[in-house]
Amino acid sequence: MTASAKQRPVDCPCGGAAPDRRDTGKPPRFADCCGRYIDGGAAAPTALELMRSRYSAYVLGESQYLRDTWAAQTCPADLDVDADAPDAPRWLGLQIKRYTPLDDTHAEVEFVARYKVGGRAHRLHESSRFVRGEDGRWRYVDGDVSDR
Numbered sequence: 001m002t003a004s005a006k007q008r009p010v011d012c013p014c015g016g017a018a019p020d021r022r023d024t025g026k027p028p029r030f031a032d033c034c035g036r037y038i039d040g041g042a043a044a045p046t047a048l049e050l051m052r053s054r055y056s057a058y059v060l061g062e063s064q065y066l067r068d069t070w071a072a073q074t075c076p077a078d079l080d081v082d083a084d085a086p087d088a089p090r091w092l093g094l095q096i097k098r099y100t101p102l103d104d105t106h107a108e109v110e111f112v113a114r115y116k117v118g119g120r121a122h123r124l125h126e127s128s129r130f131v132r133g134e135d136g137r138w139r140y141v142d143g144d145v146s147d148r
C-alpha cells in the first residue's frame with residue numbers, strides 16, 4: 001500500500017458512534033472526527049474515540065494506524081488490511097453498545113460492526129479491552145466476540 005493520494009471521505013465512517021447516539025444523527029466530518037487521529041497524529045483522548053478511529057482505519061485500509069494503536073504484545077505480526085482486495089469486508093456501520101472506563105489506564109468498549117463479504121451480511125459483536133501506555137496513548141489489547 002502506498003501513502004500517496006489517500007482517498008478520504010467527507011463524512012466519518014464511524015458515524016460518530018456513541019452509546020447514547022442513534023443512527024438518525026448527522027455523521028461528523030472525517031477531518032473533525034477520526035481524521036484527527038489517523039491523519040493528524042493526535043492521540044485519541046479516550047478508548048471510545050480510539051475504538052471509532054480504528055473502525056474508520058479498517059474502512060480506509062490504514063494498516064499502519066491499526067498497528068500503531070494495537071498493544072505490542074497482542075498485535076498480529078502479519079496485520080495487513082487491504083480495503084481494495086476482492087475478499088475484503090465492506091464495512092457498513094458501527095454501533096457502540098457500551099463504553100466502560102475502568103480506571104485511568106484501562107477501559108472496555110462493546111460494539112457491533114456490520115459488514116458484507118461477497119454479498120453476505122455479517123455482524124461483529126465484540127467487547128474490546130484497551131490500555132493506556134506510559135506515552136498517554138490508548139491501544140487496543142484484545143476482545144471477546146459474542147455470537148449474539
Ligand SMILES: [Zn+2]
Pocket residue numbers: 012013014015016030033034035052053056
Ligand atoms: Zn470518526
